[in-house]
């Protein structure tokens with residue numbers, strides 16, 4: 001177990017509300033490629049070509065192929081020790097998760113309060129009649145992207161240029177502002193308005209702890225920067241909390 005900064009240990013002893021703001025790096029140890037890293041899926045495809053409505057209207061099959069490819073990866077993954085540690089910390093604190101990820105791994109790990117800022121890849125709807133096609137078995141949807149009404153079915157994720165679900169964003173932002181500690185985990189913090197949230201939390205007095213492999217846009221405003229893997233570091237934090245709580 002790696003040594004945690006003493007400042008973090010002291011905060012863990014006095015805190016009641018932990019909030020986790022997570023990005024693609026949270027799921028990297030589950031085998032899901034990040035967006036902008038060396039193995040990033042944006043390397044093969046450009047966001048503007050795929051994760052936007054015009055790209056979908058121009059070439060729905062290409063966008064659908066991309067989501068099929070990602071669903072294929074996700075259906076063969078499971079929550080990693082980092083997701084599981086966040087869920088287990090609910091035994092000791094009030095815990096809320098704000099995620100930019102669409103892979104549903106926090107929910108599968110058992111976290112109870114999750115704000116999904118960018119939607120969920122298991123959910124879909126028809127762009128013409130709005131009929132829902134939410135399947136947990138991707139096979140049921142991946143080979144059918146035309147609705148009974150003849151409209152195209154799309155993934156229920158937030159594309160560039162689309163508004164975030166207001167309730168998820170507002171509730172997530174509120175939770176971050178009230179947090180004792182906001183953990184910023186595995187995000188390059190370049191996508192807005194999601195990336196505003198850690199700044200708002202900082203302004204409201206939260207203690208910010210970044211867990212990332214590298215420096216990011218947000219590193220300079222964090223109180224502690226832990227350079228390490230999300231899964232390993234969050235498991236170390238859970239072990240330390242069990243020690244603090246006398247388990």
Ligand code: BV8
Pocket residue numbers: 022023024025026028029034035036037040051100101102118157158159160161162163164185186187188189190191192193211212213214216228229230231
């Ligand atoms: C919008 C879709 C209003 C789902 C995604 C200012 C204000 C508002 C908007 C903007 C603004 N400036 C620019 C914009 C426009 C745009 C934007 O932010 N562009 C950026 C690129 C400049 N934002 C929007 O369009 C948003 N909508 O603003 O609506 C509006 C309405 C009309 C007209 C205009 C505006 C919508 C944004 C949502 C886009 N959808 N995904 C999907 O298919 O997945 S974005 C995509 O990026 C994912 O959701 C992802 O979560 C998100 C952020 O990426 P990260 O999660 O951070 O992943 P990344 O690969 O970048 O980084 C991984 C990190 O992990 C790295 O730091 C790496 O070091 C680290 N790491 C890797 N392994 C590990 C690790 N860390 C720890 N452990 C490891 N093992």
